[in-house]
Amino acid sequence: MNRLKKACAVCTPLLALILGLPTMVQAQDRLLYQGPFEIDRYKGEAKYYYLKVGQDSLLDGSFQLQRSNLEALLEKEDAAFSITGAFNRDIPEGPWRFQFGEFQSESVSQVVDYQYRVSVSGTQQVAEGRMSDGRPDGPWKYAVRRIKDSEIDTTLFESTIEFEGGIPQRSFRIGNDKSTLVGRLLRNGLAHDEWSLFVNDEMGTVESWVFENGILRTIQIEQEGISTTTPVFDTAYAMMQTIPLDQRYLQLLSLYLTKGNTLAPIQGTMSQLLTENARYYNKIDTIFSKLGKASFSPGFKVQVPLFPLDSLEKIQLEAIKRNFGKSKTVSSDFLNDTQLNILRRSDKEAQFLYLVIQALSRDFLNPMEKVVSYGKSNLLEYVPRNVLTEKLWPLGKPGTDIKVNQGSEPTDSPVIFKLPNAAQFDFNGGNLASIQELSRYAAQSLDSIQRILDLKLSRERGQQELAGLEEQLITQSNILKERIDSAGIQLPGAHTKALLNIKKVGESGLSDYSGLKEVTAKLERARMLVKCLTDLNGLAEAIIVLQGQEKKIQETYQDRIWNPFTATLMDEEVKKRITTAYRNILTPYFLERVQTDLTCENARDIASLMGSTYERMLALRQEETSKLERKLRKERDPETVLRLFNLPSATKE
């Protein structure tokens, strides 16, 4: 008995350890989160379990995110949602249910038993089904319903698709309140047999697509009792490729169905239903992929003929892209140019070229834009090139003669634009090479038009710029005169003389300018003069502030010294050699230069030298300058003084 007790004493903790281990691990690792949570546009209260693996947390176990706001509902409207399901280490697994609603409350409430009831109206979307290994599995249903007084009023949309491991199976049904599409699929998800579209309040099929192993053979349309059949991929093709039935496929179909009337249904109900369904699936997919690892799509597949681009075609496509990009910029720049738009009203040639650009844009660039866009979305390899050219230029490709009707009357004979080397272009053939030729012709045409128009416009712009510049010149010259006249009265002689010379230089510049006749020369001179007057203004300002600066320097170079005999603090000028050099050598030198040696070219340099000298003077106060003061003792040459001050020498030449 004792031994048994002993053994038990040993075994019990061991047993507990062994039995307890998995639950402990589970209890340790799987954590519960309960609180606010946001995913995509959905912000609400969440309750979910997760595992902590290193730094990551993996969703594991049930997941719930929901929101409903009674207050918002009663006040105006509430966007409620509820997402429930489960994860297995971040992968959606098991039953899932999504519910999105937008409700308004009815103002009537009712007490039933112990509850207040408020009926609501609005729309509700519900998606329901199972997930297995992150893919839809089994039947999935997506329904959009209109709710009125808390009851289903109409079903706006409903799709039912049966999945097996993410691949749609057997048959599906997609419908809205007007029509329903019923289709069949092979086990691998390829469209098969007849896909029929019924209009709810009419008898019989309206449109049906007949697939054969994913290949859309024909489209049958019944309109007002007459049935038409349009073949699509009806021949045997050398190469086929399986692609998802999505927007791209629908776009591709519109390329094949060139002949008038069959174009309509493609943009019609059938594709509308498929697109709408895809949009809803995408909405769920977005939520799934933001939460964990999943792929959620209808997964319909089709087969299309493949005409891969060879290396030459790839080069041609690049060239088309390049030419198109260039041409598009030029043409849209000109078409939107306000100046050209004004000019063309008075200038006949400009008007003609404007119309040519319009024609080029319409006949060359717009179809080409599609080629570029198809190229970008990799559609070109599913279309025979001749089909493409026929589709893009249904009335045939344009020629090298671009005819525009200049007159207002349709009877006026058109004027023709043609490149001189037009003979070198060959637009024939249903291939990319011919499109490349077209793009080249458009680019070269626009290039030559640009040359003519740029010249016209720049002349026009030049005149306008000149007017602007002259206005600026007058303003600046007035400012200069005013500045000098108002300052000159209070300034000492040398300053006034310098200012007067600045005025003189400005005036002689203006009188030289007024003697010019030719626009280009005038423009150039005007631009130069604007700069000159700006510089002269700056220089005048520098001379006007000179006295103030001298005063400031004098103040800066004062030191307060204790005089024991008067028991007062006295201001004493320190570093006198520096201030003297500034006052007696540099300032007179600047004024002298402005009086005798001023040109438009050096005005700015003198002004900036004066400015930097002032700055340097202020800085020297604080610096150790005993050596400099010694050197300044007998120095009288301004250039040397400037050099000693570490300032750039004024005469650069």
Next chain:
Amino acid sequence: MKQYHNHSFPLLWIALLLVGSFSGLAQEDEVEVLPSESEYKEPVSKVWFNTYGNIRISKRLFWDAQTHFRFEETGSTPFIGQIAQIYNRHAIGYIYSKKFNVTLGGVVRVNFNTDPTSPDRNVVPEWRIWHQYQFAMPLATTMIYHRIRIEHRWTQGFADNSEYIFRNRWRYMFRMKVPLNSHKFQPKTIYVSPEAELIMQSGKAVVASPMEDLRLTTTLGYIVTPRLTFAAGLMYSQGQQLENGGIYKQSWTMRFHMYFSPDFRRVKNKLPEIHLDD
């Protein structure tokens, strides 16, 4: 015997001197006869050349170095006269604030016998310990100064073996400095400085002559830089003769002053402290 000799010899010749002129040295054991009315002697003229050095040695301490050359008229040289005293005043001053400073130091004065007929020593030293308290008060553009100077003074006559006598001097001076061509004291300022100083004395030898000197001066000064000032002025003074309080000396003195205050401290020590405390 020695004592007798000490006393009797100067007595003899001073008696002679008293007869010849009113100047002479007093003797304490001589019977003083106060005149019935105060007697004013003829003023003598003097010329003083004074240098005042004020050398900063730290933020608050300075070395006060003064050397004065004082000339006095004599019979043979009437106006400027001959050197009477060379005056060496040295002290350490402490700048308590802009308005108050104190100074303590010593003086060695070399007194020259200005009497060519005297058989006595030509030169005798005089020793002093002095301390001074100076208050400076700005009043509008003017500065007003009150100076209290106390001197402990040991003097002796020119006669051989004459003994030192000890006296205390109590001096108060009132002085103003008024800038004339400027609103404040700054370089290139000319100022006028009226001053009045009363010098009182005490000691065993002082019996009836406590008022040693009353000096009334007006000076015109020119500030060259904060470190250099020149001034010149005219001083009238009168005071009781030590040995007879009834007799008043008078003098007119031309005074020439140079004030200098170099600052040999290195710039980096000087810069932050130079403004004292303002």
